[in-house]
Amino acid sequence: MTGAIRTTCPYCGVGCGVLATPDGKGGLSVRGDPDHPANFGRLCSKGTALGETLGLDGRILTPLVGGASATWDHALDLVAQRFSDTIRDHGPDSVGFYLSGQMLTEDYYAANKLIKGYIGTANVDTNSRLCMASSVAGHKRAFGSDTVPGTYEDLEQADLVVLVGSNLAWCHPVLYQRLVAAKQARGTKVVVVDPRRTATCDIADLHLRLAPGSDAALFNAVLVALADRGALDRDYIAGHVSGFDDALSAARSSSSAMTGLDRAELATFLDWFTTTERVVTVYSQGINQSESGTDKVNAILNCHLATGRIGHPGMGPFSVTGQPNAMGGREVGGLANMLACHLDIENAAHRAAVQGFWASPTIPAKPGLKAVEMFDAVAQGRIRALWIIHTNPAVSMPDADAVARAIKGCDFVVVSDVTGTDTTRLADVVLPATAWAEKSGTVTNSDRTISRQRAVLPAPGQARDDWRMIADVAARMGWGGAFGWDSAGAVFREYAQLSGIAGDLGRDFDISGLAQADYDTLPPTRWPVNARQQGGRFFGAGGFFTPDARARLLPITPRLPAAKTGARYPFRLNTGRIRDQWHTMTRTALAPRLNQHIAEPFLEIHPDDARELGLEAATLARVSSPQGQAVLRVAITDKVQRGQVFAPMHWTGDTAPTGRVDALVAPVTDPVSGQPESKASVVAIAPLNPAWYGFAVSGGAQVPDATYWARARHAGGWRSELAGMEIPDDWEAYARALFNLPDATCLSVADRKRGTHRLAFMQDGRVLAALFTAPEPVELARGHVAAQIGAEGAGLLAGRPAQGQPDPGPIVCACLNVGLNTITQAIAAQQLTSIEQIGAALQAGTSCGSCRPELAALLGPPKLEAAE
Structure with a gap:
């Protein structure tokens, strides 16, 4: 056993420091790093359970070609040859890379250097397009650069924190706890702006349940109130801002009635915002994931720029990112419309600087295809070779079924990943990548802090780092000299050197001061790091990255979602995350305790809407949109308003094939940022009315055959929720096939009057599996039943503990x-x-x-x- 190794959590953009201690048996103990400036020792439930996600079950341990194991040489030769042939026959724009905020910065940099500098196309985008592209576009329009002005400390120094479209309590729990502590210590007021009542509302002094998509109208009303009440900073505007008059005129032309807010609540919010100097506006997916997301971002930025409440302690706009390295991807040019180090692809001087530094044969002069456009191009046959790295677009993209069909029909698809997914199953070549605890590099969190992620465990099987396999393909395509790094540290040093050139061109991102730093011992460091500036905030004294160094206020005309509800699709669907799961659950679902809070996909619906539709709690509903269908568990709650429903986006073909919520989401995008609208699709809802419901638990794998199923790991194996439209002729035969137990002893109890069946499969007196079915949702103590697997199981079929035995409950x-x-x-x-x-x-x-x-x-x- 060795000592604790400092590394960084691989989940959200908070970027928490982690102390990981190998146990000498291939596992880790994990605790928060008390010295990391993002979390000071705190971890959320997901971070706390990291040590439970390290098993080899489901790992890809060898390259796969056509589904069969292959050598690295064969797989890499094939990738290089097929990409080279495609470029030769159809041009560089016939290929594309789709990357991920789970990649380390060094991996991201290598991919962008290859495709933009050597292949010569900007058809590279990232799943970060789905979560923060509107923030990038808003920053660039207002500041001239994608600069996050503030720091996490601002949350603790503000007198008013406005959370817009952000369920901070569940999506960024450690930041939420820092805000809770500030509220307790100094009485910080908290406003939550969200159509839905979330866990974050627990600390809200005011919850504004505005109409979906109306955020820009709200902040236009704030701008008008600031002007009318004398709360503007006229000196800051005169010295550092352009466009104020047009922005204010547009704000006066819009109506706050669009928000649907109660007048008294709106008045309170305007009073607080106009009279409080130290205001931080935190925004996240509820703002960004919108067909008008960039305008919403700029409506927020307008208010801070007009008051000079930016770049000072306790004040400023603050975008919190959803992925561990969404920021790092932005910094290396991971988006189709950017170059590395915040340089602009459409700026000839910037292109020349990057191409010259790389000594590359080419560089694209125009932006490439953004995520939705890219998969449209795949479907149309314009992109013929595609490399997908650490993301699962067959589940996570809007109109996910269409995206899956596009990938399946593409001439050549490579997927680099850690475990099998809906997307790897569609690939021609699958490359085994190192996972969180096995790779080394850096990530950047939401407040510009660069942290090291360090290898704690050896790579299993033939898994390789992403930068290494990218460099190996580049070498086979004839460019080995430009990709001859011997370590992730060498990649970082090259990237830091390039950032110095960007700094000399007047850009914000310059970490050239780290080019000679000791990479192995690099502590958490907030950029920039150069002779001019070390960390800190931006824009308190102006200094924007526009040609005249002045910020731009934008005239914003609010617009509601284009898709309107109506007789055919009467409900507005909001999608999001739950507390204990992450993206498509390829990591979190491995930890049994993270599956115990919420174990299956669900639909939140208002009680009055449920009554009108004939839906009862815990039954199943069929949800339909113009794009697709899903079947979800009904959760009746007034957290959502009438006419609005909410569903989380985590479940996949492996965990709940009818619960793939992004199959419902329309591929509508913001015209500026290209970010999809994930909060306002229109849907219809109807009861499923299955003939039976079931709950199954087993020590081994299950192969469900049912209209609806959702499975999750528990400490002793697997548990599943089931439902079917037809009752099996023989329940014992059905259960044996479900559990693959043809020879085990079966104990069964049937109540034919009530239509219930309970079956337990035994071997040597111990429980192997059990199935409980009923005509209505099965009621039993699921945790207790799951705990009986492998035990003697006395009283198991009762479905609950015997008298006097404890049942901790869900x-x-x-x-x-x-x-x-x-x-x-x-x-x-x-x-x-x-x-x-x-x-x-x-x-x-x-x-x-x-x-x-x-x-x-x-x-x-x-x-x-x-x-x-």
Whole structure:
């Protein structure tokens, strides 16, 4: 066993520091790094469970060609040859790369150097296009560069924090806890702007449930109020801003009525914003993932620029990113319309500087295809060779079914990844990549802090680092001399040197001061790092990256989503994330405890809408859009407003094939940023009305044959929710096929009057698997049943613990594995009256804190729920 190694969490853009300690058996213990400036030792539930995601189950351990194992030489030769042939026959724009915010900066840099500098096309984009491209475009329009002005410390120094389209409690829990601490310490006011009531609203002094898509109208109203109430900074405007008069005129022409907000609530918000100097506006996917996302971003930036509330402690606009290295991808030119180091692809001087530094044969003079455009081009046969790295577009792209068909029909597809996915199954060549704990490089978080990710475990099988396989392909295409790095550190040094050229051209991103730094020991460092500036904030004294060094205020005309609800599609679909899962769950689903809070895809719907549709809680609904269909578990709640529904986007063909929510999402994009609208598709909803529901649990794998199924790991194996439109003729035969247990002893209990069946499969007196079915959603203590796998299983078919046996109930606190029943019993027995008392008694809520809103909801009359 060795000592702890400092590395960085691979989940969201907070960029938390992690101390990972190998156990000598291929595993790790993980805890937060108390010295990292992003988290100071805190981790969320996902970060806490990182050590549980390291097994080799599902890992790709060898190159695959046509689905069969191959040598690296054969696979790389084939990739290089097919790309070379495609370029020769159809030109460089016939190929494309689709990258990911899970790549390290060095990997990103290598890919961009190859495709832009040597292949000669800008057809390279990233899944970051789906989460923060509108912020990039808004920054560039206003600041002249993609610059995040502030720092995390601003959250703790502000007097008012406005969270717009951001469920910080679930999506960035560590930042949420920093804000909670600031609120407790200094009384920070918090406003949440979101059509849906989320966990973040637990700390809100004001929740503005505005109409979907109307954010720009809200911030136009703020700009008008700032002007009318004398809250502008006229000196800052005169010295550092252009376009103010046109922006204000456009704001006066729009109507706050578009927001649908109560007048009193709107008045309160305007009062707070106009009278508070230290304001931070945090925005995320609810702003960016919109067909007018760039305008929404600029409406926010307008308010901060007009008041000079930018670049000073406790004030400024702040975009929080969803992926661990979305920022790093932006810095290396990972988007189709950018060059490395925040240089512009359409600027001849910038192109010449990059091409000269790379000594490359070519460089594109115009932007390439953005994500949605790229897969359209694949479908149309304009892109004939495609390399996808660390992302799963067959699930995560809008109109996901069409994207999957496009990939399947492409002449040649390469996918580099860690595990098998819906997308790897469509590839001609699959290349095994190193995973989080095995690779070395850097990532940049949402406040410009560069952190090292360090290899803690050896790479399994034949897995290779992404930069290495990219360089190997480049060498086979004839460019080995330009890609002759011997380590990730060498890639970083080259990239840092290029950033110095960008700095000399007057750009913001310049880390040339790190070019000679000790890469192995590099501490978390906020850029820029050069002779002119070391970290800090931007724009407090102006100095924008426009030709005249003045910021641009944009005239914004708000527009609601183009797709209108109507008789055929009467509901507006909002998509997003849940607390304990990440993207398409290729990592988080490996940790059993992260599957216990929410184990299947669901649809939140208002009680009145559910009543009108004949939907009951925990039944199933068929959701249809012009693009596709999904089947989701019904969650009836007033968290959503009438006419609006919410569904999370995590489930895949491996975990719930009818729960692939992005199959419903229209491929509508922002005309400036190219970012898809993921918050406003129109859908129709109807009851599924299956003939039976089921719950299955087993030690081994399951092969469900059902109209609906969703499976998840538990500590002893697998659990599945099932439903079917036809009742099997023989339940025992069905269950044996489900569990692949042709010879095990079967114990069964059937209640033919109620239509229920309970079957347990035994071997040597121990439980191998069990199936419970009923005409309605199955009620039983799922955690208790799952815990019986491998045990003697006395009383298993009762579906709940025997008298006197504890049942912790469904997990509420995933960090510390504390269940609902444990909490409600402690509240009743110990007369607990606060979240702090629950934490003292059970530790629940004392780690990442994202379960605190649920704990607060339990502090009413205690309610013991034996069923999960």
